[in-house]
Amino acid sequence: MFGLKSDWSVKANDRYFTLDDYAGAEPRWCTGCGDLAILASVHRVCREKQLLPEKTVSVSGIGCSSRLPHYMKTYGFHGLHGRALPVACGVKSRRPDLDVWVATGDGDCFSIGAGHWVHALRYNMDMTVLVFDNGIYGLTKKQTSPTTPEEYQTNTHPSGAVLPPLNPLTVSLGVSNISFVAQMVDWNPPLLYETIKAAHEHKGTSFVRIVQRCPVFMDVMNDEMLDDPARLLLLNHEQGIPVPDGVGKLFENQLDHDPGDLSAALGLATDLSKIPVGLLYRNPDARMYNEISSNGLDLSHEEKLAGVNEVLDKFLI
Amino acid sequence: MNDPAELIAVKQIDGVVEELQVRDSATSIGEHIVEIVSDSGEGAQKCGQTFGIVSARMGNGVWTVEIIPAEIQPPARTPDGASGIRIRLGDSLMTNMGNDANLVVAFNEQVLRSRIASNAYDEKTVVLLDNMWASDRDEKIRQQYADALLEFAEYGLEVIELPIQEECLKVVPDPRKGKNMFVLGMLAHMYSRDTEKALAEISSIFARKGEKVISTNHALFKAGYKFAYDSIDIHYEIASHSEPDKRMVVMNGNQAVGLGIMASGMELVAMYPITPATSASHFLADEFQRVGGFVHQAEDEIAAAGFSIGASYAGKTACTITSGPGIALKTEMIGLASMAEIPLVIIDVQRGGPSTGLPTKVEQSDLLATLFGAPGDSPKIIMAAATISDCFHFVILARKLAESFRTPVILLSDANLATGVQPFERPEVNDDWFSSPIDQSEWDKKVSAYDWDEETGLSARPIPGMRGGEYVVTGLAHNRYAKIAYDATTNQAGCSMRSRKLAAMVQTLEPPKVHGDPEGDLLIVGWGSTLGTIEEAVGVARENGHKVSSVHLRFLSPFEPGLREICSRFKQVMTVELNYSDDIDSPYITDESRRYSQLAQLLRAHTLLDIDCWSTVSGNPLQPGKISRVIIDRAIQIEGEN
Structure with missing residues (x-):
């Protein structure tokens, strides 16, 4: 730019954020952990959308996944095991101006926080929920999680997990007022980025189950998929997740799936022979609870004073 | 329909108005305790609330307390199903439920049994009983009724049988819904209540149900009023x-x-239904x-x-x-708020425990759970409301403290306060109490997220x-x-900073005021809803010449300053509480093995004094008669040792 200062050209934007502006502490996840790919995609979406760091809040529970807020240079809330969603909903309830993200895991969301998971989906508050599902408890060292494959040996089930795994997709799709359900794998960065971007753009609770590698404690679940790409089924649709040029070629199984079709989505979720990746369901018209919970934010002190006095006067003797 | 003229018109039609003036010589009384008891769903509570x-x-002093069965539809005509209300009214401030009832209106004889078992009545209690059961089609019921009357006579109750059902049938086809307003009319005459105010109140209760329901209930009220005038020789x-x-203002x-x-200034209440707290949220759902x-x-x-x-x-x-x-379930969250220094107001309307316990009854059993429930050291502010007026003002204080000290604040109320109705001076609401718009100015990046002041922890x-404050x-x-650190010094420093805030807060508090002389033989220490009972009982003891005083604690964490000094001026100190303690006379109970009531445990540790306790978990509010006997017995014992 002929000697002009590099930031001169972006002055018009007032503030321009680079990836570094969203990167917090150095991630302490293990080498080869799928979480790193998810974090990189989140940073990219933040930059793409030029989110104001001070208006962005990432909320998490406890577990490997839930370290994410520390790796963001935004506001963050690293709370209690299983309780990310109620806190996130509370943040959004009276602060509709904040951009709320939730990072949670299969133990955090599907086990100890399962009650909140179902209800938060039904509240459908405007937020992006990313479930880092590696099918195992990592931080506490290899205990069975709700999504651990049957017969997989863990420290709590040394002879192998005794029950079939919970299916996060059928459960989520079964919740009334559900508005966005997508599934993705961590090892396809372009698609992961597009999925998280679409989730963030959606108005309402975007639930993204990300099948994620844990190189230390879980091999079978992901190796099987990595070794046999035919197990994955790419969902295509003009209303779905945009598939970048060249990426689609990696998938030998593809399906044109209308994300407005809940029955078809449930069919895909139930069929365990294939792992659907992409957008299973989206309903842009679902009721958003944050529009209800934020009622009355604009009341003046005079109006409030009049309101309290009116009610107090009802009790006058 | 609110027009008192209409009631008078009814009387005029009946040609009784002039006679009313002549015959109407009412006996003046200082105070009375009235109970209305019925099967659940017959509206005794609504009747009594309106009366109160x-x-x-x-302009009467009033205290009401509800008698609530734990089930929604308990079996009819059973002692356990007794549902009702007690109203203590008088010509001075009423601060508690009082002792034995003076007058009871009962819709059936069985519900009286549970009240007798609760020692609510004595031989001076007059019972007005619906006599419909005497002629019931079912012989068993007729027999039960006859048996009960004999039993009550033996107990010494004066029972007046009245054709309440029969009279109501003249107004409505199903008196089960409406008998309560007939009884209200009866009571209105018997206690010379202002009929204009009563009719207006009935209109407001049924406002949502429409004019027809209002006029039916007005008719029932008037019929009851006239019936009492004609047939009940109590005035x-x-x-x-x-x-x-x-x-x-008057409210619960x-x-x-x-x-x-x-x-x-708080704009959000998150809750999950639980007795006896939920009615606060019902109220807010209407008005918030x-x-x-x-x-x-x-x-x-x-999640709440x-x-x-x-x-x-x-x-x-x-x-x-x-x-x-609910407190048990929220404990981890409250610990998080303490650790992360997030302002939060938690209101605990205490009920009987342990476990699911006595959902509709009163206890003060959550003090230690709220104070020590969370793992690790999680300091927090705990306050206890002692009056209905406190219930209002302490919430405002709680938010201020939560924000100023960046901490959770727990406000303890209880089932007695929750349903107790007492008039208090109408608060003048100040818009300084509302929260200012959220500060969104730029944060000074040089200031850390927990920029603890070493002296105050604030x-x-x-x-x-806030840009720059991420x-x-x-x-x-x-x-x-706000960076995670597991090293030796960090947790020590964090804990001491959070704890220091409480020490700093004590600096803002005054020592509690002693009720009675500042020194003497016995100091009673209480907290929460027992204030009125304790002070009334202490008053009785003092009138009888005993050197007894009391002090009532509003702050339980941190304690108000000066407690050791106050306690030291008395020969003995005893807490009076509604939670469990071992009776010193029970098997294996010694000074060493005895488990003390909750405040007593804390005060013993806090003051290093040998503080005694008297407590009960009967589920009922304390009665001044009982407590004055406890206090006087103890005072006499101390005097004997002098």
């Missing part, structure tokens, strides 16, 4: 006591909590929108706490309302939206930069 409100509006009047220049403790929340507030009914108690913490973290200090079992708090809240051990 009308009395309060007439009292009670002088007014309230100062004419003071504007008074949960309504006061709700109004306190509205006036406090007038101050732009919102009630979130969460999926569970934990989490939701509130989320809103508080984002700059809108929120409140969660619950009772004992720190300013960045709110999402930080991550964590429940893990963290340093002043």
Whole structure:
């Protein structure tokens, strides 16, 4: 730019954020952990959308996944095991101006926080929920999680997990007022980025189950998929997740799936022979609870004073 | 239909108005305790609440307490199903439920049995009993009725049988819905109540149900009024006591909590249904929108706490309302708020425990659970409301303290306050109590997220939206930069900074005032809803010449200053509480093995004095007669040792 200062050209934007502006502490996840790919995609979406760091809040529970807020240079809330969603909903309830993200895991969301998971989906508050599902408890060292494959040996089930795994997709799709359900794998960065971007753009609770590698404690679940790409089924649709040029070629199984079709989505979720990746369901018209919970934010002190006095006067003797 | 002229018109039609003036010589009384008991669903409580409100509006001192069965539809005509209300009214301030009832209206004889078993009556109690059961088609019921009457006579009760059902049938086809307003009419005449105020109150109760329902209930009221005038030879009047220049409001403790929340500037209440706390949220669900507030009914108690913490973290200090079992579930969240220094108001309307315990009955059993429930050291502020007026004002104080000290504040109320109705001076709401718009100015990056002042432990708090203040809240051990740190010094420093805030707060408190002389033989220490009973009982003991005083604690964590000094001026100190303690005379109980009541445990540790306790978990509010006997017995014992 002929000697002009590099930031001169972006002055018009007032503030321009680079990836570094969203990167917090150095991630302490293990080498080869799928979480790193998810974090990189989140940073990219933040930059793409030029989110104001001070208006962005990432909320998490406890577990490997839930370290994410520390790796963001935004506001963050690293709370209690299983309780990310109620806190996130509370943040959004009276602060509709904040951009709320939730990072949670299969133990955090599907086990100890399962009650909140179902209800938060039904509240459908405007937020992006990313479930880092590696099918195992990592931080506490290899205990069975709700999504651990049957017969997989863990420290709590040394002879192998005794029950079939919970299916996060059928459960989520079964919740009334559900508005966005997508599934993705961590090892396809372009698609992961597009999925998280679409989730963030959606108005309402975007639930993204990300099948994620844990190189230390879980091999079978992901190796099987990595070794046999035919197990994955790419969902295509003009209303779905945009598939970048060249990426689609990696998938030998593809399906044109209308994300407005809940029955078809449930069919895909139930069929365990294939792992659907992409957008299973989206309903842009679902009721958003944050529009209800934020009622009355604009009341003046005079109006409030009049309101309290009116009610107090009802009790006058 | 509110026109008193209409009631008078009814009397004129019946040609009784002039006669009323002549025959109407009411006996003047200082105070009376009235109970109305029925099967659940017959509306005794509504009747008594209205009677209490009308009395309060007439300037009487009033205290009401509900008699609530734990089930929604317990079997009819059973002692366990007794549902009702007690109203103590008088010509002075009423601060508690009093002792034995003077007059009882009972819809059937069986519900009286549970009240007799609760020692609510004595031989001076007059019972007005619906006589419909004497002629019931079922022989068994007729027999039960006859047996009960014999039993009551043996007990010494004066029972007056009245054809209440029969009279109601003249007005409505099904008196099960409506008998309560007939009884209200009866009581209105018997206690010379202002009929205009009563009719207006009935109109307001049934406002949502339409004119037809209002006029039916007015008709029942008038019929009851005339029936009492014609057929009941009981007629009292009670002088007014309230100062004419003071504007008074009358409400129960949960309504006061709700109004306190509205006036406090908090805009969000997250809750899960639990008895006896929920009626505060019912009230708010009706009224909160007038101050732009919102009630979130969460999926569970934990989520209710989490939701509130989320809103508080984002700059809108929120409140969660619950009772004992809910406190147990919220404990981890409260610990997080303490650790992460997030302002939060938790209101605990205590009930009987342990476990599910006595959902509709009163106890003060959550003190230690709220103080010590969370793992690790999690200091917090705990306050206890002692009056209905406290229920209002303490919520406002709670938010201020929560924000100033960046900490959770627990406000303890209880089932007695929740349903107790007492008039108090109408608060003048100050718009300084409302929260200012959230600060969204730029944060000074040189200031850390926990910029602890070494002396006070206090720190300013960045709110999402403040540019440059971005930080991550964590429940893990963290340093002043909100960074996770597991090293030896960090957790020590964090814990001491959070604890120091309480020490700093004590500096802002005054020593509690002693009721009675500042020194003497016996000091009674209480907290919460027992204030009125304890002070009345201490008054009785003092009138009898005993050197007894009392002190009532409003702050339980941290304690108000000067307690050791106050206690030291008495030969003995004893707490009176509604929670469990071992009776010193029970098997294996020695000074060493005895488990003390909750405040006594804390005070013993706090003052290093040998503080005794008297406590009960009967589920009932304390009665001044019982407590004065306890106090006098103890005082005599001390005097004997002198």
